[in-house]
Amino acid sequence: MRMESTVDLTDEALIDKYREEQDMALFKILVRRHQGRVFAVAYRLLGSSEEAEEIVQDCFVKVHQNLHKYRAHSTFSSWLLRICQNLCMDALRMRHRRKDIAAISFDPQAQGQEDENFGSGKPVTQVADAGPGPSQVLDQEEQTRIIEESIQRLPENQKIVLVLHDIQGLSYQQIADQVGTSIGTVRSRLHYGRLKLKEILDPYFSPENRTQPLKSR
Amino acid sequence: MEKPSQARKEDCPQIEEELDAYLDMELDDQRAEAIEQHLAVCGDCTGRLEELSALVSKLQALPEPPLPRDFGDLVEARIKATEQAQEIAPAELAAPVQVGTAKVFQFPRPLLVAAAALALVVVGATFFGSPSSKAPIATVPDQSVTQVAEKPALPVNVPKAVEHRQESSPAVAEKAVAPAPAPALKPSDNPHLVAQSQGKSVPSLTSPAPLAVSQPAPELIAEYDDIVGDGIDDYGISTNEDGLYAIKL
Numbered sequence: 001m002r003m004e005s006t007v008d009l010t011d012e013a014l015i016d017k018y019r020e021e022q023d024m025a026l027f028k029i030l031v032r033r034h035q036g037r038v039f040a041v042a043y044r045l046l047g048s049s050e051e052a053e054e055i056v057q058d059c060f061v062k063v064h065q066n067l068h069k070y071r072a073h074s075t076f077s078s079w080l081l082r083i084c085q086n087l088c089m090d091a092l093r094m095r096h097r098r099k100d101i102a103a104i105s106f107d108p109q110a111q112g113q114e115d116e117n118f119g120s121g122k123p124v125t126q127v128a129d130a131g132p133g134p135s136q137v138l139d140q141e142e143q144t145r146i147i148e149e150s151i152q153r154l155p156e157n158q159k160i161v162l163v164l165h166d167i168q169g170l171s172y173q174q175i176a177d178q179v180g181t182s183i184g185t186v187r188s189r190l191h192y193g194r195l196k197l198k199e200i201l202d203p204y205f206s207p208e209n210r211t212q213p214l215k216s217r
Numbered sequence: 218m219e220k221p222s223q224a225r226k227e228d229c230p231q232i233e234e235e236l237d238a239y240l241d242m243e244l245d246d247q248r249a250e251a252i253e254q255h256l257a258v259c260g261d262c263t264g265r266l267e268e269l270s271a272l273v274s275k276l277q278a279l280p281e282p283p284l285p286r287d288f289g290d291l292v293e294a295r296i297k298a299t300e301q302a303q304e305i306a307p308a309e310l311a312a313p314v315q316v317g318t319a320k321v322f323q324f325p326r327p328l329l330v331a332a333a334a335l336a337l338v339v340v341g342a343t344f345f346g347s348p349s350s351k352a353p354i355a356t357v358p359d360q361s362v363t364q365v366a367e368k369p370a371l372p373v374n375v376p377k378a379v380e381h382r383q384e385s386s387p388a389v390a391e392k393a394v395a396p397a398p399a400p401a402l403k404p405s406d407n408p409h410l411v412a413q414s415q416g417k418s419v420p421s422l423t424s425p426a427p428l429a430v431s432q433p434a435p436e437l438i439a440e441y442d443d444i445v446g447d448g449i450d451d452y453g454i455s456t457n458e459d460g461l462y463a464i465k466l
Binding site for chain 2: 024027028031032035036039040043044049052053056057060061064065143144147148162165166167169171172183187190191194197198201205
């Protein structure tokens with residue numbers, strides 16, 4: 001009976017109740033309420049289901065450890081998302097260290113935009129498509145796969161903003177708060193992220209290329 | 218108001234940068250109006266906006282990745298394990314600590330000090346202790362023990378000391394449970410055997426001749442621990458209260 005009433009509580013009310021009662025069932029309601037979104041963000045940022053699963057668990061364990069620090073002036077979901085994003089950033093950094101990959105930052109205006117060089121690579125103004133050639137007909141599943149893979153080729157700072165805005169639906173202000181930057185930077189990263197994504201996806205989706213099996217590059 | 222014929226191409230780069238924010242409705246009214254005026258006369262920028270809109274639509278239409286499992290119970294188990302580890306951790310156990318990618322074993326400082334003090338006492342007693350202050354103890358010399366171990370009658374079931382180790386370290390226990398490897402004895406390696414093979418009389422193991430002091434092999438200690446009554450009597454070996462092995466003189 002108690003569970004039926006608690007599932008209707010807001011996140012903040014659930015947290016208050018959990019603080020009072022220390023009933024793990026209450027915390028699990030929070031987990032089940034947000035696990036889908038946390039997994040989706042982690043999956044989009046990392047491009048790996050296994051790593052995203054680890055992030056989901058780490059994220060909620062961290063939330064539990066720091067629950068006493070949570071203050072209701074920000075929504076629980078944005079706090080949760082910030083923790084998730086930080087964990088994903090850590091995972092991406094670890095991945096870069098392990099594989100010693102030099103990330104390429106795409107920025108046509110690289111000379112005057114040092115902020116966009118966030119990450120570890122040199123900025124470039126031309127991005128070659130190293131992926132597979134475009135196919136004429138893409139079914140929905142294939143299209144999803146191509147877009148997901150293309151997102152993974154974006155520089156991290158652009159990828160985060162793009163995922164949070166275009167896929168998760170956060171506003172510029174929310175993203176700026178989340179990432180800890182200005183709205184202008186968010187706008188800039190989103191602009192260049194979309195520009196690069198469009199360039200990667202053009203061979204697959206532009207109308208003229210759909211009639212041509214392969215575009216030589 | 219700007220007429221269509223007056224659209225300036227030099228405005229296009231600036232407009233293009235703002236198209237994202239315009240599409241996302243993140244521009245103030247004044248800038249949004251300026252862009253609409255430009256779009257009304259600029260086919261290129263209108264085309265770019267349509268492409269941008271199509272891209273964003275594709276992203277927004279991406280299906281939510283299917284959740285591979287329910288994480289409620291997994292998270293609960295992780296939290297409980299973490300809490301338990303924190304309760305047990307620092308005083309009792311040398312728990313591995315994650316430092317970067319490596320796990321490092323950290324021992325509490327008092328334990329380290331105690332261990333160091335104990336080691337000093339043992340070393341000091343071994344090398345500087347007065348023989349007259351103790352009961353006469355002669356540790357079994359290596360070669361003699363080797364000869365004893367050669368006898369096949371030694372039981373090979375799990376000794377108590379080994380059982381105790383087995384709980385804490387399966388690897389050690391496994392090593393100890395396995396029958397002690399029979400030392401490859403060649404007569405030439407052992408002066409007793411050499412002498413016996415040559416028909417000479419050799420001093421018995423229990424002779425009062427001075428014996429070299431050395432530490433018995435650990436696997437043999439494990440075997441002796443298990444020997445009760447007859448086993449030790451057979452070899453004339455006993456232990457004193459310090460647990461040191463001695464041969465009865």
